[in-house]
Amino acid sequence: MRQFLFALTFAFIMGHELDAMTQSEWRLLPVLNLFDDETGRASFVAIHVPLIVMLLWLNARGGWIFHAIFGGFCAVHVGLHWVFHEHQLYTFTNTLSEILIWGAGISGSFLAAHAIRTRSGA
DSSP: OHHHHHHHHHHHHHHHHHHHHHTTGGGTSTTGGGSOHHHHHHHHHHHHHHHHHHHHHHHHHTOHHHHHHHHHHHHHHHHHHHHHTTSTTOOOOSHHHHHHHHHHHHHHHHHHHHHHHHOSOO
């Protein structure tokens, strides 16, 4: 069950990251927002390569602590979007964007809760 919840959460967050490219999310992020659009976009994409490798590697190790932290981050991530929702450059206001953000947050909450509850196994 935990691997299913990880896969679901990972799929939502990766869908969100694809959507983030269309929304120019790097313009909202500290440090990346200091760059011109081309450098910000390229940096945003490049940062995701080691990040995705790390997430998949940690998932393969199957630790409940990783799943609890990753799920918790995805839940907190919803709050980060709420904080930025009135920023003039925030454009995640369409239905697809909201489904991806909330889907990652909700499934992440279930992942974190399940990981903490079981604390071992998959």
